[in-house]
Amino acid sequence: xxxxxxxxxxxxxxxxxxxxxxxxxxxxxxxxxxxxxxxxxxxxxxxxxxxxxxxxxxxxxxxxxxxxxxxxxxxxxxxxxxxxxxxxxxxxxxxxxxxxxxxxxxxxxxxxxxxxxxxxxxxxxxxxxxxxxxxxxxxxxxxxxxxxxxxxxxxxxxxxxxxxxxxxxxxxxxxxxxxxxxxxxxxxxxxxxxxxxxxxxxxxxxxxxxxxxxxxxxxxxxxxxxxxxxxxxxxxxxxxxxxxxxxxxxxxxxxxxxxxxxxxxxxxxxxxxxxxxxxxxxxxxxxxxxxxxxxxxxxxxxxxxxxxxx
Amino acid sequence: xxxxxxxxxxxxxxxxxxxxxxxxxxxxxxxxxxxxxxxxxxxxxxxxxxxxxxxxxxxxxxxxxxxxxxxxxxxxxxxxxxxxxxxxxxxxxxxxxxxxxxxxxxxxxxxxxxxxxxxxxxxxxxxxxxxxxxxxxxxxxxxxxxxxxxxxxxxxxxxxxxxxxxxxxxxxxxxxxxxxxxxxxxxxxxxxxxxxxxxxxxxxxxxxxxxxxxxxxxxxxxxxxxxxxxxxxxxxxxxxxxxxxxxxxxxxxxxxxxxxxxxxxxxxxxxxxxxxxxxxxxxxxxxxxxxxxxxxxxxxxxxxxxxxxxxxxxxxxxxxxxxxxxxxxxxxxxx
Numbered sequence: 001x002x003x004x005x006x007x008x009x010x011x012x013x014x015x016x017x018x019x020x021x022x023x024x025x026x027x028x029x030x031x032x033x034x035x036x037x038x039x040x041x042x043x044x045x046x047x048x049x050x051x052x053x054x055x056x057x058x059x060x061x062x063x064x065x066x067x068x069x070x071x072x073x074x075x076x077x078x079x080x081x082x083x084x085x086x087x088x089x090x091x092x093x094x095x096x097x098x099x100x101x102x103x104x105x106x107x108x109x110x111x112x113x114x115x116x117x118x119x120x121x122x123x124x125x126x127x128x129x130x131x132x133x134x135x136x137x138x139x140x141x142x143x144x145x146x147x148x149x150x151x152x153x154x155x156x157x158x159x160x161x162x163x164x165x166x167x168x169x170x171x172x173x174x175x176x177x178x179x180x181x182x183x184x185x186x187x188x189x190x191x192x193x194x195x196x197x198x199x200x201x202x203x204x205x206x207x208x209x210x211x212x213x214x215x216x217x218x219x220x221x222x223x224x225x226x227x228x229x230x231x232x233x234x235x236x237x238x239x240x241x242x243x244x245x246x247x248x249x250x251x252x253x254x255x256x257x258x259x260x261x262x263x264x265x266x267x268x269x270x271x272x273x274x275x276x277x278x279x280x281x282x283x284x285x286x287x288x289x290x291x292x293x294x295x296x297x298x299x300x301x302x303x304x305x306x307x308x309x310x
Numbered sequence: 311x312x313x314x315x316x317x318x319x320x321x322x323x324x325x326x327x328x329x330x331x332x333x334x335x336x337x338x339x340x341x342x343x344x345x346x347x348x349x350x351x352x353x354x355x356x357x358x359x360x361x362x363x364x365x366x367x368x369x370x371x372x373x374x375x376x377x378x379x380x381x382x383x384x385x386x387x388x389x390x391x392x393x394x395x396x397x398x399x400x401x402x403x404x405x406x407x408x409x410x411x412x413x414x415x416x417x418x419x420x421x422x423x424x425x426x427x428x429x430x431x432x433x434x435x436x437x438x439x440x441x442x443x444x445x446x447x448x449x450x451x452x453x454x455x456x457x458x459x460x461x462x463x464x465x466x467x468x469x470x471x472x473x474x475x476x477x478x479x480x481x482x483x484x485x486x487x488x489x490x491x492x493x494x495x496x497x498x499x500x501x502x503x504x505x506x507x508x509x510x511x512x513x514x515x516x517x518x519x520x521x522x523x524x525x526x527x528x529x530x531x532x533x534x535x536x537x538x539x540x541x542x543x544x545x546x547x548x549x550x551x552x553x554x555x556x557x558x559x560x561x562x563x564x565x566x567x568x569x570x571x572x573x574x575x576x577x578x579x580x581x582x583x584x585x586x587x588x589x590x591x592x593x594x595x596x597x598x599x600x601x602x603x604x605x606x607x608x609x610x611x612x613x614x615x616x617x618x619x620x621x622x623x624x625x626x627x628x629x630x631x632x633x634x635x636x637x638x639x640x641x642x643x644x645x
Contacts, residue, residue, distance in 0.1 A: 011481075015488035022489075026497040136633070140625035142577055144584050145618045148604055156608050239490065246492075247585055251604075262585055265500065273500070277493050284490040 005293060012285050019281040020274075024066060027270045028059055066274075075278070076271035080264075086275035089260060094279065096166060097249065097256030101242040103176045108183025109234060115184065116191020117223060123196055131188060138185035144247045147178035151251070164253035175252045179245055183237060190233050194226035201225075235291030239284040347562070350638040357634020360627035367624060371447055374440030378422075385431040394427040394435075394612055426616045429602060438594040439617050445506065445595040446576045446624060449513065453575030456514045457568045461521025466552050468522065469529025476526075483522060491516040495578070499587050509579050509588055517571050524567050528560035562639030569632035573625045580621055596621040 041049070050056045054065065069076065075090075077083030119131035151174060155163040165171040198204065199222055207217045246258030253259070257276055264272035351357055426435035468479040495512040502508040532538065533556065541551055557564070582588035583597025584604075591598065596617045603613030 011484060011488070015485045018485055019489050019493065023493075023497060026501050029501045136629050137626055140573065140629045141622045142580055142584075142625070144581070145600065145614075145622060148600070148607060148614055148618070152607055152611055152614075244492070247581060250585060261496075265496065265587070277497070280490055280493055281488075285488050288488070 008289055008292065012289055015285055016278075016282060020067070020070070020278055021063075023274045023277045024063055027274060028062075075275040078264075078269055078272045080267050080269045080272070086271050089272065090257060090275055090279055093255060093257045093260050096254060097242060097245060097258060100166075100172075100175055100179070100245055100249070100254060100256060101238065103172060104179035104245075105183060105234070105238055105241055107176060108180035109187055109230075111180070112184040112187025113191050113227070113230065115188035117195055117218075117226070119188065119192040120195025120199065120222075120226070121218060123192075123199075128192075131192070135185040135189045135192075138181050139189065143178050143182055143244065144251060146181060147174070147248055147251045150174045150178060164251075166252070166254040166256075171252075175245075175248050175254060178248050178251075179241055183241060186237065187230065187233065191226060191230060194229055195222060198222045198226045231294055232291060235287045235294075239287040242280075242283060343562075347635075347638040351634055354634040354637065356630050357638075360630040360634070363623060363627045364631065367443060367620065367627075368447060371440050371443040374443070375437045377425075377436065378434060380434040380437045385433055393610070394425060394616075395423045427610075427612050429613055430606065435599070435613065435616065438599060439596070439620060442589075442594040442596040442599050442617060443620055443624075445589055445593075446579060446621065448506070449509065449575050449579045450572045450628075452510050453513050453517045453571050454568050456518045457521040457571050458564070460514070461518030461567075462525050462557065462564060464518065465522035465525030465527075466529055466557060469526035470533055470548065470552055470556065472530075472533075480526075483519060486516075487519050491578075495582065496587065499582070504582075504587050504590055506589060506593075509582060513575050513578065517575055521564070521567050521571065524563055525557075525560060528563055529556055532556050532559055566632065566636045566639060569628065569635050573628040573632070576621070576624060576628070 047056065054062060057065070066076070073087065075086040077085055078089060081089075115131050115135070119128045122128045151163060154160050154174060161174050162168075162171050166175075204217060204221055207221050208214075212220070245256065246261060248254070249256045249258035250262060257279065260272070261276045263269070264276060424434055424436065426439055428434055429438070464479065464483075468476045468483075491512075494516050495509075498512045498515070499508050502511070529552075538551055538555060541555055546554070579588055579595060580597030580600070583595045584601045586598075586601065589595035589598050591602075599617040600614055600621070603610070603615075603617065606613050
């Protein structure tokens with residue numbers, strides 16, 4: 001186990017290093033300049049600006065410089081906001097994205113597990129059929145379309161919720177539903193499969209044979225066992241939700257890193273783009289790592305040293 | 311268990327017929343794996359309905375843009391923001407050409423019908439929607455090709471040769487998969503100009519990963535089986551074994567996985583176009599149409615509605631068809 005974790009940490013670092021290098025190289029290959037009104041500046045002024053931001057040095061020097069600063073927790077300053085440190089922006093905006101992601105995950109996961117259990121128990125009946133249809137529809141419809149529908153129905157037509165913003169609890173409802181519905185559907189689908197599989201196991205028959213009531217069998221034996229693999233989907237899904245909430249943040253004007261990212265891309269704010277990309281990548285890599293380790297801890301039947309379970 | 315042992319007498323037992331020619335006879339018609347899968351697929355109503363809907367969408371995507379002879383970018387501000395109107399269906403409120411209780415067509419003295427309405431520049435949305443659908447379908451095709459050409463080959467080579475080759479290829483794959491695909495795609499879009507080519511490259515670069523993993527797993531499972539040994543004994547080379555024996559045996563898994571990577575590719579293109587990093591005006595894609603319409607959502611909801619319905623239908627149908635194919639090819643997974 002210890003060796004496995006060490007190996008995984010090694011891969012994590014390599015992956016992260018590759019991401020950093022790739023983003024750095026991508027930034028250097030970008031067309032356009034990060035300076036506003038670049039075409040109105042004289043060459044001298046432009047050179048002065050470049051010198052100020054360290055863009056006149058050879059690329060390898062810039063690269064080493066960047067990595068060195070990064071190891072010291074400095075991701076550079078934003079070109080658009082007068083060299084204000086990127087880390088400051090991220091620290092300010094990331095918690096908002098995280099909050100949106102976590103709220104959606106919690107609601108989506110709980111509803112998804114409940115739906116999946118019901119669907120699995122009533123397999124083949126009308127209730128199950130309804131849930132399965134619903135989940136396919138919810139998995140398929142893109143979150144931004146869902147968000148647009150919700151916004152139109154509940155903010156424009158019936159004015160229950162505010163159209164945009166992120167301050168009062170009421171403003172949280174629509175964005176959280178927009179993301180949570182997809183999470184709910186995926187989890188429900190997965191949970192149903194697991195329930196059906198567990199209910200077909202011999203130990204369920206044993207439990208019934210020794211005279212346990214149906215609710216006891218379902219609660220004590222079926223649900224508990226069926227919940228284990230959910231951990232594997234929750235991890236990558238959290239990462240996907242936090243990165244994917246970009247569009248929802250945009251629609252509901254939530255001041256998270258997603259909207260910041262889009263702004264940075266549009267304005268060629270190199271350090272900001274790199275910082276956000278690296279944050280996304282780090283988040284993704286770490287979640288997947290935690291899930292892999294957790295999976296081995298929760299279910300001793302899985303041999304972690306055998307590699308990632310398929 | 312009402313009969314006690316005493317009721318079972320010797321006379322109840324009859325010797326079984328041991329005649330070989332009788333017991334070995336195949337009574338039913340023999341069914342190949344393919345025909346079996348097709349038979350199961352055809353009985354799946356949801357999957358068949360989805361296939362028909364996808365087929366219709368494909369047909370409309372091809373012929374739709376030529377219905378009225380408008381180009382994708384034919385602007386005419388005098389006919390801007392017209393609500394949908396279909397002459398024959400004008401008794402349905404959604405297609406009557408009325409908006410807010412006013413017959414906009416009469417007001418602007420327009421005699422032609424615009425089935426999906428027009429946008430703020432007076433471009434015909436029927437034409438633009440189907441042109442956008444074409445983009446989505448092209449993306450679907452590209453994702454399929456990437457899965458089959460890159461994913462199957464990569465996974466096949468990795469799983470079949472094993473050892474050092476496998477180790478290196480898997481490490482590379484692990485690193486590629488460790489980077490969120492959104493980051494990949496955004497980096498590519500930053501370097502290249504946003505557009506169909508960039509999205510194509512991005513999808514080629516990321517969508518084959520899960521396919522490679524699955525095919526590798528299948529290879530590991532199959533390569534030590536007897537029929538492979540038999541083939542090798544008869545002198546088949548590696549290429550022949552991979553392409554004639556191993557891949558055909560995992561074709562079910564390959565088809566299923568392709569069916570699931572198609573909707574995610576379609577979604578990704580729409581997602582990128584929606585945030586303005588994908589297809590850009592004057593070209594249209596379902597994502598960018600939804601984005602354009604979204605700006606007018608409060609006043610003219612129909613501009614978002616039809617592209618939204620079509621992309622949702624496409625994604626739902628591909629997912630249901632994928633489920634149907636999975637049930638058809640792998641009855642073990644049917645739950």
